[in-house]
Amino acid sequence: MLKQLTLPLPDDFHIHLRQGSDLANYAKRAAEQFGRVLAMPNTEPPINSAETVKKYKEEILAAAPNLDVLLTFKLNKNYTEQELLAMQKNGVAAAKYYPFGVTTNSQDGVSKIEDIYPTISLLEKLDLVLSLHGEELDAYCLDREREFLKHLEKLCREFPKLRIVLEHVSTLEAVERIFDLPQNIVATITAHHLILTIDDVIGASLKPQNFCKPLPNSPQDRDAVRRAAFSGNRKFFFGTDSAPHPLEKKECLGGAAGIYSAPVAIPILIEEFEKENKLDLLPNFIAGFGADFYKVPRQTKTVAYIKEEWQVPKTIDGAVPLRAGEILKWQK
Amino acid sequence: MLKQLTLPLPDDFHIHLRQGSDLANYAKRAAEQFGRVLAMPNTEPPINSAETVKKYKEEILAAAPNLDVLLTFKLNKNYTEQELLAMQKNGVAAAKYYPFGVTTNSQDGVSKIEDIYPTISLLEKLDLVLSLHGEELDAYCLDREREFLKHLEKLCREFPKLRIVLEHVSTLEAVERIFDLPQNIVATITAHHLILTIDDVIGASLKPQNFCKPLPNSPQDRDAVRRAAFSGNRKFFFGTDSAPHPLEKKECLGGAAGIYSAPVAIPILIEEFEKENKLDLLPNFIAGFGADFYKVPRQTKTVAYIKEEWQVPKTIDGAVPLRAGEILKWQK
Numbered sequence: 001m002l003k004q005l006t007l008p009l010p011d012d013f014h015i016h017l018r019q020g021s022d023l024a025n026y027a028k029r030a031a032e033q034f035g036r037v038l039a040m041p042n043t044e045p046p047i048n049s050a051e052t053v054k055k056y057k058e059e060i061l062a063a064a065p066n067l068d069v070l071l072t073f074k075l076n077k078n079y080t081e082q083e084l085l086a087m088q089k090n091g092v093a094a095a096k097y098y099p100f101g102v103t104t105n106s107q108d109g110v111s112k113i114e115d116i117y118p119t120i121s122l123l124e125k126l127d128l129v130l131s132l133h134g135e136e137l138d139a140y141c142l143d144r145e146r147e148f149l150k151h152l153e154k155l156c157r158e159f160p161k162l163r164i165v166l167e168h169v170s171t172l173e174a175v176e177r178i179f180d181l182p183q184n185i186v187a188t189i190t191a192h193h194l195i196l197t198i199d200d201v202i203g204a205s206l207k208p209q210n211f212c213k214p215l216p217n218s219p220q221d222r223d224a225v226r227r228a229a230f231s232g233n234r235k236f237f238f239g240t241d242s243a244p245h246p247l248e249k250k251e252c253l254g255g256a257a258g259i260y261s262a263p264v265a266i267p268i269l270i271e272e273f274e275k276e277n278k279l280d281l282l283p284n285f286i287a288g289f290g291a292d293f294y295k296v297p298r299q300t301k302t303v304a305y306i307k308e309e310w311q312v313p314k315t316i317d318g319a320v321p322l323r324a325g326e327i328l329k330w331q332k
Numbered sequence: 333m334l335k336q337l338t339l340p341l342p343d344d345f346h347i348h349l350r351q352g353s354d355l356a357n358y359a360k361r362a363a364e365q366f367g368r369v370l371a372m373p374n375t376e377p378p379i380n381s382a383e384t385v386k387k388y389k390e391e392i393l394a395a396a397p398n399l400d401v402l403l404t405f406k407l408n409k410n411y412t413e414q415e416l417l418a419m420q421k422n423g424v425a426a427a428k429y430y431p432f433g434v435t436t437n438s439q440d441g442v443s444k445i446e447d448i449y450p451t452i453s454l455l456e457k458l459d460l461v462l463s464l465h466g467e468e469l470d471a472y473c474l475d476r477e478r479e480f481l482k483h484l485e486k487l488c489r490e491f492p493k494l495r496i497v498l499e500h501v502s503t504l505e506a507v508e509r510i511f512d513l514p515q516n517i518v519a520t521i522t523a524h525h526l527i528l529t530i531d532d533v534i535g536a537s538l539k540p541q542n543f544c545k546p547l548p549n550s551p552q553d554r555d556a557v558r559r560a561a562f563s564g565n566r567k568f569f570f571g572t573d574s575a576p577h578p579l580e581k582k583e584c585l586g587g588a589a590g591i592y593s594a595p596v597a598i599p600i601l602i603e604e605f606e607k608e609n610k611l612d613l614l615p616n617f618i619a620g621f622g623a624d625f626y627k628v629p630r631q632t633k634t635v636a637y638i639k640e641e642w643q644v645p646k647t648i649d650g651a652v653p654l655r656a657g658e659i660l661k662w663q664k
Contacts, residue, residue, distance in 0.1 A: 101536070140551055141535045202533060202547060203473045204433070206587030211538045219472055251583050253652060255538030320585060 002274065002307060005330070008287035009035035009301040010266055013294065014131075014167055014188050014239025016104075016258070017060055019043040024063035025317040026244055030262050031064035032332075035299050036291075038070045038131075038239070041096050042105040046074040050086035057091050070294065072096045072131060076108045078119045084126055093294055094129035094165070095119070102135050102144075103213040103257055104243065113151050117158065124162040129294065130155070134166045134174070135214055142198070145214045146173045156181055163293065168193060168241045170214040172224035178235055179228070186293055188239030189285075191265040192216065192322055193225045194272050208250040209320035212243065213257040229285060230278045237290035240265045244319040251320075261322040264312055267330040268323065270305060305330050334606070334639065337662070340619035341367035341633040342598055345626065346463075346499055346520050346571025348436075348590070349392055351375040356395035357649040358576055362594050363396035364664075367631050368623075370402045370463075370571070373428050374437040378406040382418035389423050402626065404428040404463060408440045410451045416458055425626055426461035426497070427451070434467050434476075435545040435589055436575065445483050449490065456494040461626065462487070463497045466506070467546055474530070477503045477546045488513055495625065500525060500573045502546040504556035510567055511560070518625055520571030521617075523597040524548065524654055525557045526604055540582040541652035544575065545589040561617060562610045569622035572597045576651040583652075593654040596644055599662040600655065602637060637662050 012034040017026045030037055039060060041047035047056050053071050060069050070093040084095075097116075098109035110116055123130050136147035155164060162184065169175055169187035178187045196216035201207055210216065228236045242265065243258030250256055261268075266286070273282045287299045310331050312323045344366045349358045362369055371392060373379035379388050385403050392401050402425040416427075429448075430441035442448055455462050468479035487496060494516065501507055501519035510519045528548035533539055542548065560568045574597065575590030582588055593600075598618070605614045619631045642663050644655045 140529070141531045142550075197472070198534075199473045202530075202543060205589065206538075206540055206543045206582070207585060208538055208540075208583075208587070209585060211534060215534060218474075250538070251540075251585065251587075253539060253541060253583065253656070255540070255583075257537065324585070 002279075004307065005270060005279070005305045006302050007305065008283050008299045009303050010238070010286040011036045011290050011299065012240050012242070012262070012265075013038045013237060013290040014040065014190075014241050015262060016040045016042065016241070016243040018244065022244070022317070023059055026262070027060045027063040027067065029317060030242070031067040033262055033266055034067070035301060036068035036070065036296070038072060038093060038294070041072045041074040042098065042103075044105050046076060046105070046108065047071065048074045048076060049083065050090050053087050053090045053092055070296070074098065074108070075110060075116050075119060078116055079122070081122050081126070084119075084122055084128065088126060088128060092128070094131040095123055096131045096133070098133045099135055099137050102133060102137050104245075106133075113155075120155070120159060120162065124159045127163070129163045129165060131165045131167055141215060142217055145169075145171045149174060149177050152177065152181075152185070156185055165293075167239060168214060169225060169228065169236075170217055171221045175224040175228045179233070183235070186235045186237065187228070188241070188290075189225055189229045189236055190239065190241045190259075191261050191268045192259045193222065194229055195222070195268065197222050208255050209322065209324060210259060211250070211255060211257055212241070212259045226272075226276070230273070230276050230281060232281045232284070234284070234289040234292065236285070237288070237293065238269070238286045239290070244317060246318050247315060247320055259322050260316065260319040263316050264322050264328060267305070267328045270330040271328065303332060305332055334611075336639065337602060337611070337637045338634050339637065340615050340631045341635050342570070342618040343368045343622050343631065344572050344574070344594070344597075345370045345569060345622040346372065346522075346573050347594060348372045348374065348573070348575040350576065354576070354649070355391055358594070359392045359395040359399065361649060362574070363399040365594055365598055366399070367633060368400035368402065368628070370404060370425060370626070373404045373406040374430065374435075376437050378408060378437070378440065379403065380406045380408060381415065382422050385419050385422045385424055402628070406430065406440070407442060407448050407451060410448055411454070413454050413458070416451075416454055416460065420458060420460060424460070426463040427455055428463045428465070430465045431467055431469050434465060434469050436577075445487075452487070452491060452494065456491045459495070461495045461497060463499055466498045473547060474549055477501075478505045481506060481509050484509065484513075484517070488517055497625075499571060500546060501557060501560065501568075502549055503553045507556040507560045511565070515567070518567045518569070519560070520573070520622075521557055521561045521568055522571065522573045523593050523600045524591045525554065526561055527554070527600065529554050540587050541654065541656060542591060543582070543587060543589055544573070544591045558604075558608070562605070562608050562613060564613045564616070566616070566621040566624065568617070569620070569625065570601070570618045571622070576649060578650045579647060579652055591654050592648065592651040595648050596654050596660060599637070599660045602662040603660065635664060637664055
């Protein structure tokens, strides 16, 4: 039986490191697990200028000096080519699209994606990535990603050379669409969408720590996400969407959406890939396809994991982590 | 414009009055809204003998002496005819079936409904009602009621004279089945299943006060429940399933299922029936069809409501009520 495993130092191509006094903890915790991260821009105020990008990167590096930090900015208006070039120079790899009101700090999100087509056209020109939170807010909560797919298809037609990531893919229909669309259209997959369904949020009891956007969906949707992750297809790679909120902002009326998975995601992935007898595909999933897509060098460092059970703490950094209190099989 | 409305004093054919120090508050609050209630038996230990039935009724009446109290007992084992007769004599109108583990205090529920067929046969003989929490625990949470319907159909075949209530009907398929089955098979409808979908639990944010079993489901399911309520068909009548839990047991990891609706249910019903221009059907829904089905006299007292806006308190009796903080249009 496999007792240890050496993996390339993982990348996380979708993480929320938050801001202010929380940022240092979350950044340090991320650096314990990952060599490189793509940090999301939904702080308040948002990351959306060369200056704020630079400052955010400095804050992250102050807490986690060895972390390789790629940045995003928020598509909450149209930008000039000069602004985009200045952000690109400061480490921006992707522009993040949030539909209005769909998740944490998206009250300045975009109401109509066509309104920012001028900027999207510049992204294509400058070879910047478009990172999509792909949900249609008007739709029934379990159908929001499916309803968004029409926008994705239109983007592909309008901007054929644009590299697009459908983040945190969560439904059967979206997985199938990504398989079918051209090579420049990819998706990230989280650890939690591999293992959770809506039963884990509102099944036997209410589990606020598993509430996130897009929602864990039906067993059929989860199984489609699993097939994608275990396919070995380079269009699917890892991004945690680790999105911590303090416990008191989760377990309340109006509880916030987001799963804190960074501290546990890699052990969970090893367990799931091992279960499916697909461990040979894990290195590309966590440290290959994503780097290739973002046109950054693949990781050369490695990290060793051992098969030794441990119990996930009930809280980490003041937030309830994914699988809190449960036993995981692998650790560093 | 209608400014006042006189209704028969409402019945609530499905309420949880809890136990211990909470019972007095909940019973008093119920008596402010209803003339008669059918009290559910899922206390800990459960109501399931002539003695516990008698004691529970006394406790309720001590807090709410004017409330007309009908009782239920829990089908967590088989009973002798003598035991059933003794409970019937003490005010029991229905036997309540809970599948194992499906909701509050159902850890002693039934694993296989056929195991209690001997008792169900006696219910038919004694003309006691079978009250069903109709969910199949093994199914995906949004399909649990649909998956239960096979059991309901089998019960109808095996016990053709048995009066059966499918409690808190919540899905399109169950509504259609109730319309189609014989006259002795009916369903209660809650206030919350008329107005909520899963969007109100895990849509924009997490709303623990709207988490209940069966879950509010899709818009199509809610609309089917509305059609049933506004049909004027005597197979559908009102039961709140008001199921308070202290705030701290709702807004937490492992939060409890149950909506506290008793204090607001009638104002909500008036509003919804008025919206659909069906106010003429409300008296039978809240104080007619249920009494007829349970073979108890219809209510003769009346109660007057006025159209005057009020804000639902954020908590009532230590629990967050349905529509907490929102404005309702009608009050007594």
